[in-house]
Each structure stands twice: as structure tokens, then as C-alpha cells.
Amino acid sequence: MMLIFGLMLLLLKIAASVERFCWFNQSGPCNVVLGDKLSLMMTLDASKNDLRIHKRIYNTSDDPFCKIKNDRINEEECDLFKNTLDEVSVNNGILVINPVIRADSGIYRLQVFNSQGVEILKADLQVIVEDVKFTCSFDQSVPCSVALGDELRLKLADPSKNDLRIHKRIYNTPEDPVCRIKNDRINEEECDLFKNRPVSVSNGILVINAVVGADSGIYSLQVFKSTGKEIFNADLQVIVEVSVLCSEGPSSLVHVLVWSFQMVVLLGLLGGFHVYMRLTSGKKEEDQSVRMRRFREGHEDTAEDGRDQQQISSHQ
Structure with a gap:
């Protein structure tokens, strides 16, 4: 129990520093705490498609945008993160902003195009940067x-x-x-x-x-x-x-608690499996001991029957 409690504390500390993940197809807004790390899932395979993200401010061609190709930001066609380009990266179809600032709040639109230039996906995501103060x-x-x-x-x-x-x-x-x-x-x-x-x-x-x-x-x-x-x-x-x-914001706290609960369940299952294996192993050893005892008793009975048979033969 003390081991599990210690692991729980460790997991809570680790989970607290985990970045916030959001998806462009999620139903609600993406809430992130000011100064935290934000990871935006764009597509499962950014190497096969061309991506375009723009921030919907005026809904015109003057809105800032950023093009991503071969899982890399095209710096010549990206004015969306103009002042924080060194803090923005793309990896395996995930756009990472670290750390977020207040100006990162807003509605973002993601467009995905295939190699022929045909749009195959379009989705919006509202990002809310929370300035949490106690x-x-x-x-x-x-x-x-x-x-x-x-x-x-x-x-x-x-x-x-x-x-x-x-x-x-x-x-x-x-x-x-x-x-x-x-x-x-x-x-x-x-x-x-x-x-x-x-x-x-x-x-x-x-x-x-x-x-x-x-x-x-x-x-x-x-x-x-x-x-x-x-x-x-x-x-x-x-x-x-x-x-x-x-x-952390409320959503991050819920994420930590859910993840911690999952880890507790996993540790419980592992503990139960360990107990089951020990009981099973003990049962097998007990069965083996019983079989060996029965074998020795049977062997002794056989030997005794043989001696009795020899005595009977000698008397005859």
C-alpha cells in the first residue's frame, strides 16, 4: 500500500508537467493555462499532406496563416507565429506552442490538402488561454x-x-x-x-x-x-x-486525476496478477508434493507386497 501511495504522488507530480493536448475535431474549446505548453493534433500523417492553419480574426485573406509541408513549417509562408517562431514546432502532425501567451487565444482553422491540392479536411478549434491567479x-x-x-x-x-x-x-x-x-x-x-x-x-x-x-x-x-x-x-x-x-486549469486537473486513476487500476491489476501467480505457484507445488508423497507411498506398498510374496513362496 505504501508503495502504491508513493507511486501515486510521483505520478501526480509527473502528470502535472504534461503538456495540454487538443484536437481540431474536438467538440469543445481548447483551454490552456498561460505559460503552459500546448500541443495541437492536426493530422495523423503530416508527411503525406499539405496543411494550412489560419487564425480567424477578420475572416479575410489578411488573417495570419501558416503553411506546413513534410511535417515542417514553411517559414516563407508563415506569419501566424511571427514573433514566436522559435517557440513553435511541428512533430508527427502535432503543432507545439511553448509557452503560450495571451495573444494565442482565438479561433484557428485547419485545412488539409492532398498531393493534388484537393481539400480533404477542414476544421475549426477555439483556443482559450486562461490567466489563472490565486x-x-x-x-x-x-x-x-x-x-x-x-x-x-x-x-x-x-x-x-x-x-x-x-x-x-x-x-x-x-x-x-x-x-x-x-x-x-x-x-x-x-x-x-x-x-x-x-x-x-x-x-x-x-x-x-x-x-x-x-x-x-x-x-x-x-x-x-x-x-x-x-x-x-x-x-x-x-x-x-x-x-x-x-x-493548472480545471481541465488539466481532471486529466491528471483520470490518468492517476487509470494508473491505480493498472497497479491494482498487476498486484492481483502477482497474488494470483503466487497462489497458483503454491498450489502447483502443493499438488507436486502430494503426487510425490503418493508415488513414494505406492512404491513402498509395492515393495512390501513383493516381500510378502517372497515369504509366501519360501513357505511353500
């Missing part, structure tokens, strides 16, 4: 978990009416790093908590871009009125996780 609050009862490299948003209070003070509890002494916020702005002269970090405050929310492992810890928030009276004091534990599972 906001933690200092009054929440559970720790704030954020994935390494993600954006962390901490809801503070109304900084336009109050003075705020955040400090990271390391030694619980005056030397702990602090940061004062007033009028919805960080007071840079009284802030050594986020030195040389991309940190900002907007509408009472502290935003830390690209969190690092050192951002883990316990933070204390103090809110003061204009008179200097403290009206709020709360702690929040921030945990920076290596796994990016928390930043």
Missing part, C-alpha cells in the same frame, strides 16, 4: 500554497485609508525584514522585505511575481489607523511548492 488572504485559516515561479497575490486591507506593515517572522526580533505600505504604495525607504524583487501593490493586493523558494515562511500583517492605533494583526504561512499542480 489570491490568499491574511484572515484565512489554512496556509497559502503557491507553485514555484507563479504569481502570488496577498489580499491586505484598504491601504488608501490605513497604514500597513508586513514583516517576515524569521527570528521574531526587530531585525526581521519588514515593509510598510501607505496610500496603496510600498514605502521603499522602509521596505527591506522584497529588496530587488518584482513586487507591487494594487487595490490592497500585494503581488509578488515569480515566487522563489525563499518566499516561503510566516508573514505578519499589521493594520494601523491614521492615529497610529493597531486595528488588525494576523499571520499567514506561505508555502512555495515545486509541483505546478495548483496552477
Whole structure:
């Protein structure tokens, strides 16, 4: 059981980093998280057909498009990924965009032509790039978990009416790093908590871009009125996780859970087969032992009958 549980954790971590796959003939839109890797299945054999993808913006000939031949992007006839061409590739009929940006959202049309130039397939796919952001609050009862490299948003209070003070509890002494916020702005002269970090405050929310492992810890928030009276004091534990599972969209989470369930079933079947083989092997050994015992008993009975027969003959 412990082995299966450990494998489950490993599979969840691996699955969390698996790219998002979509198909041009799927019934619903393709949802992908901003910054993730997107793989678009175009055709099973791109080496036999010519492909053309265009983004439907105005539904005119001016819409950006890209031609693909022999499983390669024709750079001379591709303005669809003009600014990110080095991040786009084709492999075995799969178009890979890594990483996706907001501008990748939209409706794409795929056309497939045979060697005679006859269109044999046409399909549309809507791509939705989701900017998933989680906001933690200092009054929440559970720790704030954020994935390494993600954006962390901490809801503070109304900084336009109050003075705020955040400090990271390391030694619980005056030397702990602090940061004062007033009028919805960080007071840079009284802030050594986020030195040389991309940190900002907007509408009472502290935003830390690209969190690092050192951002883990316990933070204390103090809110003061204009008179200097403290009206709020709360702690929040921030945990920076290596796994990016928390930043995945709902569809990716479902994919991970389904895949993990399938792996559990597979492991269960393998475990059941192992138990069956051991029981079968034990049964075979038991049967062999019984046969050998019966053989020896039969041999002994035969030998004893022979001795009795010899004795009878001698008396005669």
C-alpha cells in the first residue's frame, strides 16, 4: 500500500508537467493555462499532406496563416507565429506552442490538402488561454500554497485609508525584514522585505511575481489607523511548492486525476496478477508434493507386497 501511495504522488507530480493536448475535431474549446505548453493534433500523417492553419480574426485573406509541408513549417509562408517562431514546432502532425501567451487565444482553422491540392479536411478549434491567479488572504485559516515561479497575490486591507506593515517572522526580533505600505504604495525607504524583487501593490493586493523558494515562511500583517492605533494583526504561512499542480486549469486537473486513476487500476491489476501467480505457484507445488508423497507411498506398498510374496513362496 505504501508503495502504491508513493507511486501515486510521483505520478501526480509527473502528470502535472504534461503538456495540454487538443484536437481540431474536438467538440469543445481548447483551454490552456498561460505559460503552459500546448500541443495541437492536426493530422495523423503530416508527411503525406499539405496543411494550412489560419487564425480567424477578420475572416479575410489578411488573417495570419501558416503553411506546413513534410511535417515542417514553411517559414516563407508563415506569419501566424511571427514573433514566436522559435517557440513553435511541428512533430508527427502535432503543432507545439511553448509557452503560450495571451495573444494565442482565438479561433484557428485547419485545412488539409492532398498531393493534388484537393481539400480533404477542414476544421475549426477555439483556443482559450486562461490567466489563472490565486489570491490568499491574511484572515484565512489554512496556509497559502503557491507553485514555484507563479504569481502570488496577498489580499491586505484598504491601504488608501490605513497604514500597513508586513514583516517576515524569521527570528521574531526587530531585525526581521519588514515593509510598510501607505496610500496603496510600498514605502521603499522602509521596505527591506522584497529588496530587488518584482513586487507591487494594487487595490490592497500585494503581488509578488515569480515566487522563489525563499518566499516561503510566516508573514505578519499589521493594520494601523491614521492615529497610529493597531486595528488588525494576523499571520499567514506561505508555502512555495515545486509541483505546478495548483496552477493548472480545471481541465488539466481532471486529466491528471483520470490518468492517476487509470494508473491505480493498472497497479491494482498487476498486484492481483502477482497474488494470483503466487497462489497458483503454491498450489502447483502443493499438488507436486502430494503426487510425490503418493508415488513414494505406492512404491513402498509395492515393495512390501513383493516381500510378502517372497515369504509366501519360501513357505511353500
